[in-house]
Amino acid sequence: MTHRRDVVLDVDERPNTGQWFGLSLQHMFSMFGSTVLVPILVGLNPGIALFSSGVGTLMYLLITRHKIPAYMGSSFSFVVPMMALMKSTGYPGIAQGTIAVGCVYLIVSLIVSQIGSAWIDKVLPPIIVGPIVIVIGLSLASTAAKDATINAATGHYDLRFFAVAMLTMVITIIFNMYCKGFLGLIPILMGIVAGYIVACLFGIVDFTPVMHAHWFSLPHFQVPFVNYHPHLYWGAILSMAPIAFVTMTEHLGHIMVLNELTERDFFKDPGLNRTLAGDGTASIIAGFVGGPPVTSYGENIGVLAITKVHSVYVVGGAAIFAVFFSFVGKLSALIETIPSPVIGGISFLLFGVIASSGLRVLIEHKIDFNVKRNLMISSVILVIGIGNAYLQLGKYQFSGLAVAAILGVILNLILPEKARSEEH
Known part of the structure; x- marks a missing residue:
């Protein structure tokens, strides 16, 4: 393919060694803040998140x-159920959920390869996706507020x-x-760094774990049967x-933007089935080593757009650096010493941005809330999801977010286009 003049490095162009290293x-640093923030929120090891992110990306590129x-x-869409599972089952439950997410991707990938992807839009229209994304953001609001106000050491409010x-x-x-x-x-990475410095000035950072950590150490892998x-x-x-179906729609959106950015059609070559399979395989790998579910990153698209560097070799290089840094023990220890108010301050913005993204879906698709059908679907999803009206069946618990998503899909399939009162 002819190299575009406005692009520094096209998709299949290989940079020289110096370029490869720097770019x-x-x-990698553009993805760093968000990737390590998920495990911090859930209580997982940041080193594992970096490792699974890097290996998952390399596997995605291969597929x-x-x-x-x-x-x-690391995907923020699964933070709510992961936090709940961390309190009940510990990581083994999160691992099974993460692997299940990857399996959903693989199953959908197989279906897409046989009958196409038009059915995804019918099952998950904007009236479902928008409110669910809003729920993902707003249901975490209380967590952000607690991190920003309560001193865990005393259990009381701390100015x-x-x-x-x-x-x-x-x-x-x-x-x-x-x-x-x-x-x-x-901005997330820079906010964490600046917030950390501010926290040091306020005397609420404990450097003891960093001092005791080794420069080189294995991430805290969580391998089943080991x-x-x-x-x-x-x-x-x-x-x-x-929730995999929600992140799947985000994945489709990212691929569409990448198509426009690179002037290629990735839905045809290598095919949507391969992009979904790559994403799902990455999550399965994460589940087997101790990481959270992973998915394609919007930050990645922003970096490609502004740097004009679209090379898969650079993305692969970022993945290799992520794996390398996962073995730097002092870095993992430093990340784990980030105090909760710094995380809370970042979360105010981050969770709000997630919720606002759901609003944007509704606005961009011009969802009319004068239509009762739309009002009923969104109302059920928002209140059940944000209120976390979970379903308990014996020892099995379904998070409010999962219940909201399932009910939203069911209502979308069974409700008529117009209520009786709207018929003329």
């Missing part, structure tokens, strides 16, 4: 025949924590709004698996 490192410059990072959270949030907004180029693409003996957790599987 790959830059690309898609090195044709799509997409990076796999220092609130001040650090607010300063972290403001600094992140400044990076987001006033920085250009690469710095404008990594680190733990797994039991079947149907509740975990059924809480996380339905």
Whole structure:
């Protein structure tokens, strides 16, 4: 394919060694903040998240025949059920849910290869996807507020924590709004770094774990039958698996944007079935090593757009660096010492952005809430999801988010286009 003049490196172009090193490192750091924030919120090891992110990306590139410059990072869509599972089953339940998510992707990939993808839009129209994404963001609001105000050591409100959270949030907004180029693409990472410095000034950072950590150490892998003996957790599987359909729609959106950005048609070559299979395989790998579910990252698209570097070799390089840094023990220890008010300050923005993305889906598709059908579907999803009206059947528990998603799909399939009162 002819190299486009406005692109520094096209999809299949190989950079020289110096370019590869610098551009790959830059690309990895653009994904770093979001990738490590998920395990911090859930209580997983950040090193494992980096490892599974890097290995998952390399596997994705392999399955898609090195044709799509997409990076796999920790998914925020599963934070709510993962936090609940961490309290009940521990990581083994999260692992089974994560593997189940990957299996859903593989099953859909197989179906797409046989009958196409038009059915996905019918099962998951914007009236379902938008409210579910809003739920994902807003259901985490109380967690962000608690991190920003409550000192875990005392169990009481701490004004220092609130001040650090607010300063972290403001600094992140400044990076987001006033920085250009690469710095404008990594506001989360820069916000975490700045918030960490502020927290140090307030005297709420404990460096002891960093001092005791080794420079080189294995990530805290959680491998079934090696680190733990797994039991079947149907509740975990059924809480996380339905959300895969939501992240799947995000995946489709990312591929569409990449098509426009690179002037290629990845739905045809290598094919949507391969992109879904790559994404699903990455999550399955994460579940077998101790990481959270992974999915394609919007930050990745932003980096490609601003740097004009679309090379899959650079994305692969970023993945290799992520794996390398996962073995730096002091880095993992440093990440784990980030105090909760810094996470809370970042979360105020991040969870709000997720919720706002759901609103954007509804606005872009011009969903009319004067139509009773739309009002009924969205109302059920929002209240059940945000309120976490979970379903308990014996020892199996379905998260409110999963219940909301399933009910939304059912209502969309059975409700008429118009209510009786709307018929003329």
